[in-house]
Amino acid sequence: MALEFKNGSQLRPGGATEAAGHGVQGDLINVDEVWSLSKQQAKNLKDGFIPTTTTRLKLTGVRPQIWWTSTEGNASSEYFNDRLDRLRAGDIPDRTAFFDFGIPFDADPEDLETIWRYHPGAGYLFDFDQLAGFRRQFDDDAEGWARAFGNIRDAGSTDRAIDSLLWADTMDEPVTPEHGMRVCFGVGVPLDATHTVIAACIGVGGGLPPLVQIVDDLPGTGESPARLLALQNDYRAPVCIDPRGPSAALADVLANAHDPHTFERVYRLSDMRAADAVTAPQSFVSALEQHNLTHASDRLADEQVCRATKRKSGDAWLWNRSAGDVSALEAMTMAYWGYMHLPEWEADDIQVF
Template sequence: MTVPMRGGTARNLERRTDGAIVARFAELLGTPLLPWQRLVADVAGEIDPDTGTYFYDTVILSTPRQCGKSTLVDAWDTRNTQWGPNRYVYYLAQTGKDAGDHFKKFLKTLQASPLAPITGRPYMGRGSEAQPFRNGSIIMPKSVTKVSGHGVQGDKVTLDEAFSLSEETGNMILDGFVPTMATRLQATGVQPQLWITSTEGTADSTFFNRKLDECRAGDQSRRTCWFDFGLPPDADPENLDMIMRYHPAAGLLWRRDQLPDFREQWRNNPSGWARAFGNQRDEGVTDRVIDADLWATTTVPPISPSELGARPVVFGVAVDVDATHTSISAGIVNDDGIVTTQLLKIMDGTGHAPAEIKRLCDTYAAPLVIDTRGTSADLADRLRHMGDEETVRFCDLTATDYLTVGQSYVSGLSNGTVLHAADTDLDASAANSARTWAGDAWRVTRRGSTGLTSPLESCMLAAWGAAHMPEEDGPLQIF
């Protein structure tokens, strides 16, 4: 049977694999591997001929729901405990309840299987559940909050439902596990493995989105294998025949005549259906900040530095969620009083941003607008304490002021007092930025949007700053 896969790592037939042994454990657990599961087991189980242990240290798996991901993980975990004595296998889920529910189902299957004799008595204390094996190995469920930042010794770690994690939380978990996993290879002679598994998520899924996008771009480590199952990006999730064609468990775990009833469960949530059975990322923006027609009709050509003349300039700076990018925009006050906002730079992270912001402010004798709270707080603090403060003048932006920035910008576009210079990155930010309401006021929601919000936010701040420039410090006068 051909396994429909959107993308992933191909089997290297020059390496032998542990896949057949995993498949045997699955049979003993009463859940023989489906073709897609066997493909994953064969590739992820490839053996490095130089070391005699796993070639891959990281496995990234993206699947629709109702495909048997959990049974594959259980078979792999059980097999992993038998690589040697005193091995530590962890299953991590979003909450302790999720992890515990999965663990209880696994225990029921394991204890009823021919593998029961190699197990010990399970521990069922709340928060300390564990299944020991007679060779000293152990399988433990944990919530992600229980291991974040802790150096837990692990030989095989599964980070399940990774779509629920922000990049900050996901990286914190990896920071706790990965260094100690590296020492286990030396201690046991078996390469530890980290499995990151999930259905596609939403714009909030910054951790898993980035991992999956890196794999799709070919930017993963050579020791990372990945598997991506689901509908092609341009396929219609409402076409149930397409679901049958691309879902890896279609016709094996459920039938075509069940699909209409499955779809009915998501009757008021079409994007949820597309995620669940098509494994398509939810990138929809339902409450766009700026109307597309208004945005299109307020575009002007960019202004070059040589064209500035004596026109006043103010810079607006914004930082994206998880500090992934910093955007810098200029607010230019034209002779007729109309403000042109222009995106200047999108920088990776925030590390080099202070030097560039200081350079711009110094070069153009321009003040700066930045939110001193939220995602920009750390950058704002570094700017205030970088020395020679006279080169950076700040517009005083209060929390109340910040809630008016977006509305003021849209109002300015509507009444013709604000324009924006043409820029494809800014266009994308405007198209993908959503808003969240606080009473009668709103602001751009970084986690509810589907792309970079900082380009648009920086323009909004620059426009506000153009109307609230601090006065120049004049010479000291004594009366």
């Protein structure tokens, strides 16, 4: 399909396919709704468009342009989110113009005056007295409203495992373990094993529920054994790690480490079986829902909880790793499961040096 002008120019629509752009001479290419593109789709478009635009200048004297336009994306916008983050950080390639419309990141999207002040369509596409009606149409979808009218990224997921209100309601201050507190460490590793997250579940006492918090986020998995051994020795606390999945290789290293003199195991590992790993995420979320568990705020965990979803496994569910990195939540889950399975006598055995 095309809309042809008398001078031979054309306006032609196209799709985000592997064949898109190949063999087409374009002086102005507009890729719209970029938030919906995967990295592979964006690559396909660039592979088709860039060669034709680079040869257009010599033939016509016109320097072709590619416009990438979009509203902010959501948790699934893998290409656009990464691209925006780099542009906003100042990583702007040569001969690139970057226009970023939206309310300030720390502004309140529920303030209609703020929306009116920063929206480029204000007064042109709608009047101020229409804004309240627009907001009501979004009902309780505050994230969707902020994205549509404030151009603020919706980092959440429509089927997220932990509700944002529940996560906020169960937040507490971080704790430094003291003598007599029950402690267990948990480990989480993402699918690509690019980093290892260590969390702790701490029994704060005084009739309060235990608290989970992130302790470390280490690069790769090579530094983890030494760090876990130091934590274990300092707090006389065991380590809980899933023996299957992405953390299996690290779990095997820990399980088979022996003292060369006494031949005793170096690491005190919780006795977690495959069936326990399946039920652990549900136990973790249930504890939050029943306010039997709190968590300390952490940037990585707070980001992951926005996009963490469930993956069915029989009658139970697991963290859906294919939807994104959930290593911080896995570490917290392991820490909580291990804490709940500590022998009673360990309460008086724990010391801090």
